[in-house]
Amino acid sequence: MRKFRRLTLSSCPGPRERATVGIFKRKSPEAETPDSALTFFTHSKAGEFRATAREVFAEAGLEVEVHPGHAVDGSGREFGFWNIGAICYEQPQSMWRGLIADHLERVLASFEAPDPFGVLAPQDVQSRTFGRLHDEASIPGIQSYPHREFAPGIVEMLALDLPDTVAVFNHDNANRFGGWEALQGQGIENLRRLEIEQLETLPAPGGGTFNALLGESVYTASRALLLPGLATELTGRRAVEDFGWLMSIPNRHQVVWHIVEDATVVPVLNGMARFTAMGYADAAGSVSPHVYWWNGTGYEQLTQVQDDGTLTIHVSPGFQAVLRSMTRDG
Known part of the structure; x- marks a missing residue:
C-alpha cells in the first residue's frame, strides 16, 4: 500500500495556481516500487x-x-x-x-452466454437497467456506447444487471429499448431503490468530517449520480448553492462527499484526498483517485497526481472564492 503525507492548504493560491504537496510519500531506496499497471502489487x-x-x-x-x-x-x-x-x-x-x-x-x-439484450423482455430490461460510473480511460472503444461525462475522467454509462455479470448497452441496444434519455432516467430511479449498506462519517485530521457510503454492490459508487439529494437523505445536510460540495469515487464500492459549509473544507479536502487515493490504489473496480468540487453547473477536478507521486491542488477562481469566504466566515 502506498504511504501518504498530510496535505495542507494554509493559504489560497491565486487564480489557476497550484498548491503542490507530497501526498504520495516516496519510498526509501530499498523499498520496491509499485507496479505501473497493477499498483496494489510491487x-x-x-x-x-x-x-x-x-x-x-x-x-x-x-x-x-x-x-x-x-x-x-x-x-x-x-x-x-x-x-x-x-x-x-x-x-x-x-x-x-x-x-x-x-x-x-x-x-x-x-x-x-446468449446475448441478454436479445432474450430479455422490455420490462425486464427496464427493471435491470442502472446508471453506472466508469473510469473513462478504462473503456476501450467508448464511442461504441452511449455515455456522458459526469466529471473529468469519469463517464456515466448504461448497465444491464444480470445474475452473474453486468452488460453494457451499446448504441443499438439502447435504441432498441427506448434510447439514452429514457434508459438513463430509469437507471437513476433504479439506483434510488438500492438498499443503503454502510454509511460512515469520517473525521478529517485538523477538523471537520466527510461521509463515505460503502457497499458490496457494484453500483455503490454510481450513487454519486444522486448527489446532493443523497447527502440530504442520509445526513440531513443540504448543499448551499454558492458553495457546493466535494465528491470522490475511489472505486465501485465507495462514494465519498462533503457538503461545504465552513472553513473545515480545508482539512476535509486533505482527508478526502488521502482516503480517495488509498481506496483507488488498493481495491477492485477503481474509478478515480481524484477529489472533485461541484461549482454549480458541473464538477471541477481539484487534484492531480504527478509522475513523481506528488499531488497538486488546482484552485480555480470559483473554488478560491469559496475558500476565502469559508476562511473569512470561520
Missing part, C-alpha cells in the same frame, strides 16, 4: 501474478499475449487483470492459481 509480485495467469490460461487451452494490465487471446478477446489481481492481492499467493482459474471460468462462460 513490480516483482505483479510479474509473478502475470506468470501465474499465463499458466492458468495455458491450462484452459488458451495461448495469450500478456500485457501489464490485461491479456489478449488469439481471437482478440481481452481479459482484464485489475479486478482479479486486487482479489489475489488480499489472499495468500498459494491461492492465486485457483482464484484466477475460477475467475477465468466465469469470464469464458459469459462469452458463451
